[in-house]
Amino acid sequence: MSSLDIIVAVPSGAGWVPVHAMAELLARYTGGTVHTVDVGASLSKETKLLARLPRLKGGSNRCLVIASDPGQLYAISQRSFAFRRYGAVYGWVIDSFWDDRIPAVAKSSTYDRIFVADVDDVQPWTAAGVKNPGVLPWGADVWSKFSDRLATLGSKSTDLLRVGRQPAAYEDDEATAALAAELGLSFEGRPPFGANDRESAQHLQDSLNRAKFLLAFSTSVSPAPYTHPTKEYITGRWTDALASGVTVVGKVPNTTTVREILWDGATIDIDHADARAGLAQVADAVSRWTPAQGEQQIRQALQHLDWRHRFVQLCEAMGEVPASLQADCEAMRAQYVQR
Structure with a gap:
C-alpha cells in the first residue's frame, strides 16, 4: 500500500485508549505512520488560518485523520501537516453526532472523503455541505x-x-x-x-x-x-x-x-x-x-464489531486492501457463530 500518514487527533483519557489502539492496529496492516497530535492545536487561530490556504495535491502518499469530533478535522492543517502534499486525504470522525461543530475544512477540497460513525449522521453532514460522507461505526479489537x-x-x-x-x-x-x-x-x-x-x-x-x-x-x-x-x-x-x-x-x-x-x-x-x-x-x-x-x-x-471490518471499508475507499488484512478477515470468518 502507498505511504499512509495516520493523524490521530484524539484526546488522552482512558475512554479514548481504544481509538488510539485502533490507529496502531490500522498502521500495522497498512504500513502507515501514526502521528498523535495536540488536539488543542487543531483549534488554534494559526491552524484555522492555514486551513484557508489552497492545498496542493499530488503523489502517492495519503493521509487519514482520525478525529475525536468534527473540529479535529482541522488537524490536517496543523503546521506539521499543512504543507505536506498528499494524493488523497480522508477523515474518520468518531463523535460525528456533534454536527453543529462541522468545520469549514470538512466542506473544502482538502478532504477527498469523510466517514462518520452512524448512518443517522449522514444527512446532517450532507446538509452542512460535506460531499458523500461514508459510515465507519465504533468497533473493538476482538x-x-x-x-x-x-x-x-x-x-x-x-x-x-x-x-x-x-x-x-x-x-x-x-x-x-x-x-x-x-x-x-x-x-x-x-x-x-x-x-x-x-x-x-x-x-x-x-x-x-x-x-x-x-x-x-x-x-x-x-x-x-x-x-x-x-x-x-x-x-x-x-x-x-x-x-x-x-x-x-x-x-x-x-x-x-x-x-x-x-x-x-x-x-x-x-x-x-x-x-x-x-x-x-x-x-x-x-x-x-x-x-x-x-x-x-x-x-x-x-463478526459485527471487529475494527478490521471498518478497515476493509476504509481501504476499499482508498483503492487497496492489504493482503494481510484480507487474510485475517478470512481467518475470522471461520470463527463466526454457526447458523
Whole structure:
C-alpha cells in the first residue's frame, strides 16, 4: 500500500485508549505512520488560518485523520501537516453526532472523503455541505486476543459490572451493591483508575473479563453535561463489553447503525428509573446465563464489531486492501457463530 500518514487527533483519557489502539492496529496492516497530535492545536487561530490556504495535491502518499469530533478535522492543517502534499486525504470522525461543530475544512477540497460513525449522521453532514460522507461505526479489537477472550468465560465471577455514567437510580455504587446483594447478585462498581490511561484501560479489561453483564444506559435516560443533549450514540463501553463476552443491560442507544451492528441478545433493556426493578430483571438474566452465552457474544462481536471490518471499508475507499488484512478477515470468518 502507498505511504499512509495516520493523524490521530484524539484526546488522552482512558475512554479514548481504544481509538488510539485502533490507529496502531490500522498502521500495522497498512504500513502507515501514526502521528498523535495536540488536539488543542487543531483549534488554534494559526491552524484555522492555514486551513484557508489552497492545498496542493499530488503523489502517492495519503493521509487519514482520525478525529475525536468534527473540529479535529482541522488537524490536517496543523503546521506539521499543512504543507505536506498528499494524493488523497480522508477523515474518520468518531463523535460525528456533534454536527453543529462541522468545520469549514470538512466542506473544502482538502478532504477527498469523510466517514462518520452512524448512518443517522449522514444527512446532517450532507446538509452542512460535506460531499458523500461514508459510515465507519465504533468497533473493538476482538481478533487480536480472540482465544484469550474465549478462555475467560469459564471463570467469570461478577454478575454485574458498572462502567461509565448512569441514571440517578444507579449512580451510587454502594446503594446498587446493596440492592444487588439482596437479590443474590455479585456487583462490581467503577473500575479503578491506573497511573496512566493504558493502566486504567487494563483495569477496565480485567473487570470485563470477570463480568457476565455490564450496566450501561443511553443518553436518552442517562444524560450528562458532556453528552449530546438530544442525540443517542454507542461508545466503546458497549463494543468492548460484547467483545469480552459480556451482555449489556440498561438501555441501548436507538440509532440506525446501532440497530444494524448489534444482534438479538446483545443487550437487554431494564428499568432505568427504579433500580430494584431493574436489578430484578438482571437477576432473572443471570439465572439463565451460561458460558455459551458469553461465547455467542464474542463470536458475534467478531463478526459485527471487529475494527478490521471498518478497515476493509476504509481501504476499499482508498483503492487497496492489504493482503494481510484480507487474510485475517478470512481467518475470522471461520470463527463466526454457526447458523
